[in-house]
Amino acid sequence: MTAPDRSTDALHVDEPTVVANRLSKWFGPKVAVSEVDCSFGPGVTGLLGPNGAGKTTLLRVLAGLLTPSAGGATILGRDPGRKPGAYRHLGFVPEDEAVYEHMTARRFIQWSAAMSKVEDTGAAARRALETVHLTKDADRALSTFSKGMRQRAKVAAALVHDPEVLLLDEPLNGTDPLQRARLIELFLDLGQQGRTIIVSSHVLAEVERMAGRVVAMVDGRVAAAGTLAALRDAMSDKPRLIRIDTDRPRPLARRLLGGEWVESVRVGEDGIEIRTSDARALGLDIAAGAREAGARITAVSPEDESLDSVFRYLVNPR
Amino acid sequence: MKALFLVVGSITGRLMRRRRSIAMFFLTASLAPLLFFLALGRTGSFAAEMYNNLTFGLGMATVYPVAALVVSTAALGEERKAHTLPFLLLKPVPRVVIALGALIAAAVSAFVIVEAGVLVTWVVAAVMSGDWSLGIATTVGVAVQCVASAALFVPLGLVLNRATLLGLGYLFLWEGILSSFIAGIQASSIYRIVVSAWADFASMTVDTYDAVDVILGRVTIGAGGAAAKVAVMALVSVMLTGSILKRRDLVGE
Numbered sequence: 001m002t003a004p005d006r007s008t009d010a011l012h013v014d015e016p017t018v019v020a021n022r023l024s025k026w027f028g029p030k031v032a033v034s035e036v037d038c039s040f041g042p043g044v045t046g047l048l049g050p051n052g053a054g055k056t057t058l059l060r061v062l063a064g065l066l067t068p069s070a071g072g073a074t075i076l077g078r079d080p081g082r083k084p085g086a087y088r089h090l091g092f093v094p095e096d097e098a099v100y101e102h103m104t105a106r107r108f109i110q111w112s113a114a115m116s117k118v119e120d121t122g123a124a125a126r127r128a129l130e131t132v133h134l135t136k137d138a139d140r141a142l143s144t145f146s147k148g149m150r151q152r153a154k155v156a157a158a159l160v161h162d163p164e165v166l167l168l169d170e171p172l173n174g175t176d177p178l179q180r181a182r183l184i185e186l187f188l189d190l191g192q193q194g195r196t197i198i199v200s201s202h203v204l205a206e207v208e209r210m211a212g213r214v215v216a217m218v219d220g221r222v223a224a225a226g227t228l229a230a231l232r233d234a235m236s237d238k239p240r241l242i243r244i245d246t247d248r249p250r251p252l253a254r255r256l257l258g259g260e261w262v263e264s265v266r267v268g269e270d271g272i273e274i275r276t277s278d279a280r281a282l283g284l285d286i287a288a289g290a291r292e293a294g295a296r297i298t299a300v301s302p303e304d305e306s307l308d309s310v311f312r313y314l315v316n317p318r
Numbered sequence: 319m320k321a322l323f324l325v326v327g328s329i330t331g332r333l334m335r336r337r338r339s340i341a342m343f344f345l346t347a348s349l350a351p352l353l354f355f356l357a358l359g360r361t362g363s364f365a366a367e368m369y370n371n372l373t374f375g376l377g378m379a380t381v382y383p384v385a386a387l388v389v390s391t392a393a394l395g396e397e398r399k400a401h402t403l404p405f406l407l408l409k410p411v412p413r414v415v416i417a418l419g420a421l422i423a424a425a426v427s428a429f430v431i432v433e434a435g436v437l438v439t440w441v442v443a444a445v446m447s448g449d450w451s452l453g454i455a456t457t458v459g460v461a462v463q464c465v466a467s468a469a470l471f472v473p474l475g476l477v478l479n480r481a482t483l484l485g486l487g488y489l490f491l492w493e494g495i496l497s498s499f500i501a502g503i504q505a506s507s508i509y510r511i512v513v514s515a516w517a518d519f520a521s522m523t524v525d526t527y528d529a530v531d532v533i534l535g536r537v538t539i540g541a542g543g544a545a546a547k548v549a550v551m552a553l554v555s556v557m558l559t560g561s562i563l564k565r566r567d568l569v570g571e
Contacts (some may be wrong), residue, residue, distance in 0.1 A: 065404055065569045080408075081564075087410040096401035102331045115324050115409040157405070 010226040011215075013041035017165055017196040018062060022071035025057050032057040034220040035071070040198055044191035046211030047200040054220035055200040056095055059167050062198075063092045075165055088116060091158030095169040095200075097150055101143035105134055105153045108142055109160050116161035128156035133182060147174030155183065165196045172206055184210045240279040241303040244286065245271040251293035259285050273303065321411040325419025326426070328406070329393055333427035338392070342385040346435025349377055350442045362447040363523075369443035370526050373456050374533070377436075378512050382460055383493070385435075386428040386467035387485040393424035393468070394559070395475030398568055407563065417472075417559035421552060424468035432460050451521070458541060459516030465548045466508045469555035476562055497535075504535040511537070515544035 016039035025033040033054045047055050060066045062073045064081030072079065080086035100108050109128050113121040129135045132152040137145070142153060151174055158166060168187070172180050187210050191197045201207050207214060207228075214231050216224040224231050246252050253265045253272045261278035276282040279302070290297050349372050356372075357365035397403045406416055440453030470488075475481040497507035504510055510533065517530050518541040530539075562568070 060569060063404075063408060065407060066567050067565065084412060085410050087408050090408065092404060092408045094401065094404050098401040100328060100332065100402060100405065102335060103328075111324060111328060112405070112409075115321060115406075115411060117321075117410060 010224075010230065011038040011222060013039050013213075015041050017041055017076055018167075018198065019074050020058065020062065020071070021073065023058070023061060023068050023073055024070040025054075025061050025066060026069045031220050033061065036217075036220075036222055037071075038215055038222055038225060040196055040215075042191070042194045042196050043213065044187050044197040044199060044211045046207030046214045047198055047217065048202070048204065048207050048214050049200075049217035049223075050202055053202075053217040055202075055217055056169055057220075058217070059092075059169050059198065059200055063090065063167055065092075088161065089164045091161070091163035091166040093151075093154045093158045093166075093168045093171050095173070097147055097174070099142045099145070099150050099153060101141065104139050104141055105129065105145070105149075105156070106138040108153060109157050112157040113160040118161050124160050124162075125156075128160040131159060131186060132156045133179070148176055148179055151175055152179065152183070155186075159190075163195070166190065166198070168197065168199045170200055170202070172201065172203075180206075240276055242274050242276060242279060242282060243271055243299075243301050243303050244274065244297060245299040245301075246290065246295045246297050248293060248295035252289060252295040252297075255289040255293040256282070256285065261285075271299075321409075322415050322419050322422075325406065325411070325416055326423045329397070329420055329423035330427050332396065333389055333392060333423060334430070338388070339431050342388060342431045343434050346377075346381055346385050346432045347438040349373070349381065349435070350439040352376075353439060354442050354446070357446050362449070365443060365446035366449050366452060366521075367523050367526060369439070369447065369452055370520055370522055371529070372439075373459070373520075374513050374516060374530060377439075377456070378459055378463065378516065379494070379509055380489070382432050382436075382463050382512075383467060383489055383509070384486070385432050386464050387471055387489065388482060389428040389431060390424040390468045390471035391475030391481040391485060393420045393427075393472045393475060395478075395481055398476060399479070401569070403568055407568075412560075413563035414556060414560035416563055417556045420472050420559065421468050421556055424472050425464045428464040428467060429461060432464065433457060436460055449521075455516045455519035455521075458519050459512045462515040462541075462544050462548055463508070463512045466511060466551055469548065469551040470508065473555055473559045473562060476559060476568070501536055504537055507537070510534055511544045511547050513537075514539050515541040518544075 018040040020036045020038055023033060023036045024031070036058060047058065049055050057066065061068050062075065064079065067081065075086055076089055078086040080090060103111065106125055106129065110121045110125040113124045118124045129138050132155050134149065134152050134156060137149065142150065145153065151171055155168070155171055172183060175183060184206070187197050187199060199207070199210065212227065214225065214228055215222055216231060244252065249267050249270065249272045253267045256262055256274060257265055259282065261276050261281045263275045263277055266273045274282065286297065286300060353365070353369055353372055357368045397406060436453060436456050440456065443452050444450045471481060471485055474485065478484060493507055493509045497503050497510065513530060514534055514537050517539045522530065
């Protein structure tokens with residue numbers, strides 16, 4: 001029997017550092033992760049999905065914090081849950097806001113470095129604090145930190161031993177726009193250095209900015225994987241509901257109904273809602289339609305663009 | 319060895335947080351005003367006897383075990399409830415070292431907190447009786463108590479949300495009632511192990527000795543035997559906690 005060729009599969013990469021092998025995890029009757037079979041390699045991979053999709057559980061199983069109910073996971077060829085030595089090469093940022101509140105940021109990061117057997121913990125902590133721009137607040141107790149600052153302290157603690165693999169569970173939660181931009185830049189930089197960075201998020205725009213590859217999860221399963229462009233292609237035929245605010249809804253609706261991509265139109269007092277099978281074609285037709293109908297358009301907005309609806313469509317297009 | 323110190327340091331730092339330490343100190347020091355009012359205006363030997371009676375009859379039976387229980391269940395239980403357990407577990411440190419560190423941290427923290435209250439009572443007893451050696455036996459008993467409580471309640475706190483409540487039930491039912499009536503289980507009673515260590519160092523009157531003898535039942539007086547028993551308990555506890563930590567599913571979904 002020969003092993004399946006996974007090199008060309010969107011779910012797998014050529015030189016995997018993190019592997020989920022038909023991985024399932026259930027808690028009593030609830031299936032949190034179901035038969036996830038994929039791999040991750042150097043660079044930034046976005047683990048994308050709505051809340052409750054199983055991202056956190058998957059990351060925790062990969063990190064060895066949870067035992068898989070079926071299947072298995074390895075990081076750099078080892079199961080860290082069984083071989084704690086693997087944690088020298090792994091950094092993990094949990095989703096929870098919790099930190100050691102009785103420690104200062106510097107002490108927490110130095111402690112993490114020492115626990116990871118870093119020799120010069122002081123220098124390593126200084127570097128990590130600089131990396132996340134926390135040097136100024138390094139000697140403040142973590143209990144006084146905002147959520148965003150705690151996130152950065154956790155990122156610094158996960159980075160301090162220079163790991164090859166970094167698992168980040170919603171690391172941008174609670175950060176301000178400037179810090180978010182800096183963290184994204186940092187993750188991109190780490191990915192370019194050849195490290196494996198897996199970042200979970202339920203915000204498509206965040207993942208779009210940092211991840212070259214995306215693994216999308218819904219209901220505990222991998223719904224799609226590949227580059228963002230491939231993911232967009234997979235979603236392109238999803239019927240979309242678009243709202244157009246205009247001063248002349250009826251003439252505009254009549255004009256747009258002519259397009260073969262329009263499935264239905266609902267006319268309101270100050271706008272119309274169009275269900276379309278091809279949002280891109282509709283978008284191109286709106287300006288011409290408005291001109292011909294003599295309508296002034298004040299806003300065009302997607303009505304069902306939530307990540308949840310997008311991913312549910314990926315799982316079950318009908 | 320360095321990892322062990324780091325684990326002990328981080329858990330002790332959290333266990334010794336101000337609010338809990340102060341509350342437990344007041345609980346354990348509550349015997350001091352009680353002793354003062356009971357022995358006020360009486361002889362020094364009465365004060366010494368009253369101190370001994372309060373120590374083994376109230377302190378070691380209820381007050382000190384409750385304080386040690388509260389601290390011990392929090393050692394890893396609080397890490398789990400506060401979601402900080404991954405910071406400990408995701409390190410290249412064997413789980414048995416984390417378990418040993420938690421046991422040492424719980425025992426040391428409980429000892430420091432309980433002994434602070436014991437010192438206050440000790441000073442009151444010494445001033446009233448003129449005997450400054452009274453508290454040495456209590457310190458030995460408290461040390462045994464703290465190790466035994468840590469051995470029993472650190473793993474319990476790790477797996478149960480209501481470990482403190484269950485621990486209180488254990489103290490009341492097992493230690494307080496069952497082991498008083500069932501001679502066969504007296505050897506496994508922490509209270510009796512602690513009193514047997516304390517009695518080895520305490521200078522007792524005949525009445526106090528008789529009362530201690532009744533409480534101990536089949537357990538013989540001896541600090542060495544008590545130390546051996548808690549050492550075995552500690553060893554089993556570390557293996558058990560290490561094995562629970564290896565089982566992993568402690569962080570939930």
